[in-house]
Amino acid sequence: MTTTQRPAWLKQHPMRTERCLPASPRLSCRDPIDLHLPCLASYKAPSSRHIPNRAQLLALPETAAIFVDLQVPVELKMGDKTKTSWPEVEGLPAAAAKHKILADRPEVHVVVLPVGSVVTTDYDIKRVRVFINRAGNVAEVPKVG
Template sequence: APSSSRHIPNRAQLLSLKLLPSWSICRFGSGRMGDRTKTSWPEVEGLPGELAKRKILADRPGLNVIVLPVDSVVTTDYDIKRVRVFVNPAGIVAKVPKVG
C-alpha cells in the first residue's frame, strides 16, 4: 500500500502545539446572558462592584472575578479565567471589566 503523506498528530503532539490565545478565538461572542464566549462586560460599568461580579459570573460561572480599588497594583500576566472589576472609592465599577 502506498504511504500517505498526511500526518495525524498524536495526543502529546497536539498538547505541545502553540495555540492562539483563547481571547483571539472567543472575543467575538454575542454578549447574551449565558454566553460562554463573552470576554468584556461594558453593561456593568457604573454599577456596584458586587452586583457587577454577580452579573459576570452569571454569564461565565467558571471565571475568577476579583473586585479591586481602581488604583490597585496588579500583575500584567494574562489569565483567561480572571476578570478584574475595578471600583472607585464609592464601590462603583469605574472601567469596563474584561477577561485577562
C-alpha cells in the first residue's frame, strides 16, 4: 500500500485525517463494497485538552439518536382558509363594506379612513383598514394589516 504525499500544512494540522480515520487501502472497481465502518466502531473520544466540555461530547451519540428517531407533527398554515382581503367590497358604501368584513371575520377591528390618510406602518393581524373616497364608497381593496 502506498501513501500519497500530503501538503505540509495538512501534516501539521491537529485534525488531519490520519488522526480521525484509520488508513484504508484503495479500492478498485472490481472490489466488493463493504459498508462496515470500522472507524466508528473503534471511536474514542479525544482528550479533554481538545474538548472544553467532555460530558457534552460523551452524551452526543445518545442526543443525536434522540433527534434522528424523533418524529414531530408539523402544522402547516399555508392552507389556512382565513380571509385576508375583500376585493368584493370595493365600490360599496363604507357601512356595507364594514358589515361584510365583520360577517367574514368577526374578530377583526375595522377602521374606516379617507383615502390619503396618514396611518402607521405597523402590521396588525386583527385590523382591517377601509379607505373611502369623498362619496363614501370603498376606494381600495380592504386587507388585513
